Amino acid sequence: MSDGPVLRVEALRKAFGGLVAVNELSFEVGRGEIIGLLGPNGSGKSTAMNLISGALPSDSGRVIFKGRQINGMAAHRIARLGVARTFQLVRVLESMTCLENVEVGFAFRPGGLSGNAARAESVALLGRVGLARRENMAAGELTYIDAKRLELARAMALAPELLLLDEWLAGLNPTELQQGIALIKQLRDAGLTVILVEHVMDAVHSLCDRCVVMNAGIKIAEGSTARVLSDPHVVKAYLGDDDSDDDGVAGRGGARA
Amino acid sequence: MVLTDVLVGGLTLGGLYALTALGLTVQYGVARILNLAYGQFLIAAAFGAFVLATRFGLSPIITLFLALPVGFALQWTVYQLLLMPLVRRTGAGPALETDSILLTFGLSFLVLGICVAAFGGDLYSYSYLAYPVDILGSKVSANRLVAMVFAFAMTAVLYLLLTRTRLGTAVRAVAVSPRFAPLVGVDVRAASAIAFGIGGALLAASGVLISMFLPFSASLGVVFAMKALIVVIMGGAGNLMGCLVAGLLLGFVETLVASYVDPGLTVAANFTLFLLVLLLRPTGLFGKTVR
Amino acid sequence: MSRLTVVLAGLGACSALAIATAAPLLQGGDYWLSLGVTLLQYGVLATAWAMFSGPTRYVSLATAAFFGIGAYTVAVLGESMPWAGVLLVALGIGVAIALLVGLSTLRLSGVYFVIFSFGLAELVKQIVTWYEVNVTRDVGRHVFIDISQRQIYWQLLALLVSVLGVWVLMRRSRLGLALRVIGDDEVVATHVGIDTSRIKLMLFVLSAAVMTLTGAVLAPRWTYIDPEIAFNPQISFQVLIMALLGGTTRLFGPLAGAVPLVLLFEVLSVNFPNYFLILLGVTFMAIIYFVPNGIAGLLQRVMRHRRSV
Numbered sequence: 114m115s116d117g118p119v120l121r122v123e124a125l126r127k128a129f130g131g132l133v134a135v136n137e138l139s140f141e142v143g144r145g146e147i148i149g150l151l152g153p154n155g156s157g158k159s160t161a162m163n164l165i166s167g168a169l170p171s172d173s174g175r176v177i178f179k180g181r182q183i184n185g186m187a188a189h190r191i192a193r194l195g196v197a198r199t200f201q202l203v204r205v206l207e208s209m210t211c212l213e214n215v216e217v218g219f220a221f222r223p224g225g226l227s228g229n230a231a232r233a234e235s236v237a238l239l240g241r242v243g244l245a246r247r248e249n250m251a252a253g254e255l256t257y258i259d260a261k262r263l264e265l266a267r268a269m270a271l272a273p274e275l276l277l278l279d280e281w282l283a284g285l286n287p288t289e290l291q292q293g294i295a296l297i298k299q300l301r302d303a304g305l306t307v308i309l310v311e312h313v314m315d316a317v318h319s320l321c322d323r324c325v326v327m328n329a330g331i332k333i334a335e336g337s338t339a340r341v342l343s344d345p346h347v348v349k350a351y352l353g354d355d356d357s358d359d360d361g362v363a364g365r366g367g368a369r370a
Numbered sequence: 371m372v373l374t375d376v377l378v379g380g381l382t383l384g385g386l387y388a389l390t391a392l393g394l395t396v397q398y399g400v401a402r403i404l405n406l407a408y409g410q411f412l413i414a415a416a417f418g419a420f421v422l423a424t425r426f427g428l429s430p431i432i433t434l435f436l437a438l439p440v441g442f443a444l445q446w447t448v449y450q451l452l453l454m455p456l457v458r459r460t461g462a463g464p465a466l467e468t469d470s471i472l473l474t475f476g477l478s479f480l481v482l483g484i485c486v487a488a489f490g491g492d493l494y495s496y497s498y499l500a501y502p503v504d505i506l507g508s509k510v511s512a513n514r515l516v517a518m519v520f521a522f523a524m525t526a527v528l529y530l531l532l533t534r535t536r537l538g539t540a541v542r543a544v545a546v547s548p549r550f551a552p553l554v555g556v557d558v559r560a561a562s563a564i565a566f567g568i569g570g571a572l573l574a575a576s577g578v579l580i581s582m583f584l585p586f587s588a589s590l591g592v593v594f595a596m597k598a599l600i601v602v603i604m605g606g607a608g609n610l611m612g613c614l615v616a617g618l619l620l621g622f623v624e625t626l627v628a629s630y631v632d633p634g635l636t637v638a639a640n641f642t643l644f645l646l647v648l649l650l651r652p653t654g655l656f657g658k659t660v661r
Numbered sequence: 662m663s664r665l666t667v668v669l670a671g672l673g674a675c676s677a678l679a680i681a682t683a684a685p686l687l688q689g690g691d692y693w694l695s696l697g698v699t700l701l702q703y704g705v706l707a708t709a710w711a712m713f714s715g716p717t718r719y720v721s722l723a724t725a726a727f728f729g730i731g732a733y734t735v736a737v738l739g740e741s742m743p744w745a746g747v748l749l750v751a752l753g754i755g756v757a758i759a760l761l762v763g764l765s766t767l768r769l770s771g772v773y774f775v776i777f778s779f780g781l782a783e784l785v786k787q788i789v790t791w792y793e794v795n796v797t798r799d800v801g802r803h804v805f806i807d808i809s810q811r812q813i814y815w816q817l818l819a820l821l822v823s824v825l826g827v828w829v830l831m832r833r834s835r836l837g838l839a840l841r842v843i844g845d846d847e848v849v850a851t852h853v854g855i856d857t858s859r860i861k862l863m864l865f866v867l868s869a870a871v872m873t874l875t876g877a878v879l880a881p882r883w884t885y886i887d888p889e890i891a892f893n894p895q896i897s898f899q900v901l902i903m904a905l906l907g908g909t910t911r912l913f914g915p916l917a918g919a920v921p922l923v924l925l926f927e928v929l930s931v932n933f934p935n936y937f938l939i940l941l942g943v944t945f946m947a948i949i950y951f952v953p954n955g956i957a958g959l960l961q962r963v964m965r966h967r968r969s970v
Binding site: 404406452455456467468469471472473475476477478479480481482483484486487592593595596599600603632634635636637638640641644645648649 | 718720722765766769771772773775776777779780783784787788790791794795894895898901902905935936937938939940941942943945946949950
Binding site for chain 3: 167189190192200206208216217218222267
């Protein structure tokens, strides 16, 4: 087990035509940490996630996962190395059942499971995310929240070491939010490292050890959650004006820019 | 001397390819429909010019101007009658792309069938301005020169039409941003139909121009469709300037290969160029992401 | 599917196969044998087409290219090599070209692939013609191979059974699961560790290999083959319609589309030879309009309707 950071992002850059979505982004994530990747809409957070997971190729810079350079690798190889993710707009396999959706996660990873072993593990996983007894339901018929849970179960089936959650806690009512936060804490306690792209500040406070804040593609702050969220630059980025409110955005629910 | 041949030959062919492809790129860029029947309609226009020239003694130049409104009307009708139901059924996403490719593929066979039924599979040509003209020491067929001049002229007119008129701007707005064009009062469906019409005018013109100097047969439709598609993709779909440059490039490469390598390998040259461009610059020479 | 259904289906398939195999031995039907060969030809081609274009949703217009490669290889080598050898060479060439095309175009978006496949037959035709004109100086070959229609029939039948068998095995395997995922959401597929590029390539090569073999097996039916005949784009078109009509998701879908259309085309080409292409085009357009998901898709919808009622 290496002692270095699980993930290291170095000067990562991605431009779409004239728009630089991610501009020389650098940060590290240590084992077992939950890092918040924050910023107003359009700041480049999702693009950064896409670059890390291999969904998009970067223009320059490096992404190093467990000491291994993964930028430029095909997404499926990165997934097999132990990086799993959820998507901002939930992507479940609608033509398949919930059980099959999770079995898919088990089928293609190294040391993959199939048949009865996969089925048993999948059922267990569905129970863990709160979808017990829905195994044979078509994924296309799930509610939005349940679909998110299914997506997480699928990601977990990959037995990842790094989990990228893209606004996974968005749109939840207070009870569901607490359940979701508890689930992520469990995952971290089981050894997972998590990068959380979030707007829900309650969750950020509860979960994140450290935060990285982006605005217009650039990292504008990094550090412990409390300190970052009271940083005046961060406040300005979210609220768009020179607000000298002492609380900053700390302690408030969701400042959606 | 040979260099001038190649230059003129390249310009003529290039200009023609550019003109042909312009119509297709307008159709694809605005209506988001890849019209595989494009080449076949072009050949049909060539046949039309042939009939008018041989049966009625009409000069192809006159046919050229007649072809513009006829071509416009025909393709506009094709869009309204045949393609609109598909648009309504699938919306404007990738399903439309597939369905429309298939439908226009079928349409190309329909038009091919009409051409074959009427004219058979032979090569046709008629004599028009078939005397050599001396340009910088090399002899060029007058009909090729005329075709080239018209190709460039029409390209310029279309460019101005699309960039300087309100109609043209509306059409381009849809190409750039079909979702937001209605917000500024542009009717996307009407613009798509008009774009198809513009494409129709251009392909009719190209067909007439080609008939002036190139022997053609019904089965040549596929070849022209292919070349137009290659130019459109190389130039970046919907990108007018890209289309022009790519058309000229294709024309020159083809002429060079025909003169210095082997005239029987032109299609191979087209495809090699196509593959090279796609592999090196996947979004076309001037980039603009194709969905 | 219940045990009984599986057993019944199996018995049904076996009897159908037995009948199909024995049919050519019956007397008095050269015409029927010929029709049988045509049915098998398009059945195999349509199934092979659907094997790739179904799961990947890439519309391939390249059937004529690979069919032609098979047919023309036989025309060139048929008399100088034993039959098995010729088939192997044809297969090799088809696979090599499929690999080349696949590696260069499958990584690009679907639209580029369609365009490339559209022109592929034309490209191969031109290269072959050029080669024949300049190198061998012998464009168009006479085919004098001693293979009877019956033998062609049985070879095609074997090919069809093999293709269907491969399809069934594939579906049940991990590859089949991967295909279902790709068909549902390709982005998800890549993020659960599925190498979509390699799978697409594999399917494409497999499909092309079958088409090449079909062309090769059928070549002795002609007495004269030239590049125009071998690489006729019409076959790409017909195979496409058949697979779409029958539906590309079910095992017997393409076959179900091939049979009625082969019969229809027979009738049309005999009675309206001058307007055949027009009718072909119209038929196709009608299918796109009215049966967008194929007959299999229609059946599925009917079944689902019944179940929910």
